[in-house]
Amino acid sequence: MELQAIAKFGLPRTIEIQDATLREIDWYRRTERAATVRRASRNLWRRREEFFVVDDVNTRQMKLRGVEHGRRRTWSVKAMDAELRQRTMIEGEHGLEPMALFVGRHGRMLTSQRWEQIFLDAHARTLRIIKEHDLGLEMSHQVRIHDLRHTFAVYMLELLTELLRKQDAEEYARSGRVPAYATDHQSRNPFLTVMRLLGSFVWIRPDQGAGSGAVDRKAEEGGRAEP
Missing domain, CATH: 1.10.287 (Helix Hairpins)
Incomplete structure (x- = not known):
């Protein structure tokens, strides 16, 4: 998958997901996520004017086409920032549902702040279990998503x-x-x-010194409105 707008420093990168991880994700998608999306679909539909509602998904070019604020728009997925991704919906079997994979109880994409809170809570639970069962394990002072x-x-x-x-x-x-x-x-x-x-590997151009830190950036491909 190609990323850019939500990647570190907005630099383009390609991410790869292992098969085992995809299987775990698919299980979540078909169970916990499906139930959450179904409960939230009516409320999302009532607020549809706030969203970018997709009606055409081009998986070959990785572009989304739909309606945003009453206008037809086309967005390259890699150029979509977190705020836009959180507002991106598609009409599913039970109404509107987010195109984001991980969603909260209100059917919206999880924010970075919510992810940090999830990890803080998990760390607290781990410390409590270690203490209750006298496991003798050592944990770091904090656990972050990073x-x-x-x-x-x-x-x-x-x-x-x-x-x-x-x-x-x-x-x-x-x-x-x-x-x-x-x-x-x-x-x-x-x-x-x-x-x-x-995404940490920096290519140095042959005509630049090793200390220059020169990076060949790809041109950012953003969204465009349609007449």
Whole structure:
């Protein structure tokens, strides 16, 4: 999936989601989310003039077309900021429903503040359970949603390193040739691959010095009104 407007510093990046995570998300989508959306659909319909109501989804170009404030609009998904995403709806089986995946009890996309509160509450519950059951576990002073990036990075680095070792062993068994070290080429370096997945990898143009921090930015593609 391509992101830009909601990415760090508004820089374009590509995110990848693992199959196991998609299966977990689909279970949430078909159970808890479906029930929440159904309860909120009537209230959302009464407030439909406030929303960007989508009636055409172009999955090939990743663009949404619909009505916003009485006008036809087309938006590139990657150029949609958080405020617009929170107002983006589509007509479903039971009325309007948000196009956002994770929703609160009122059927709207969760805000960043709400996500932080969810993690604060989870941290408090964990501390309480540890104390009640005398588990002898240590927890950090606080747990933030940003910490998931660290967990993801460690997990992916281990996974990619093991994958490379397996590929190298198979190549050696097949040809008797010792493959180049993973760090010898950017495309085989697990650390750089994880940096790309996290959106932290900065490409330095050949004509710039290493300390320049030059970044090739893509032109931002925003929404446009239709006559």
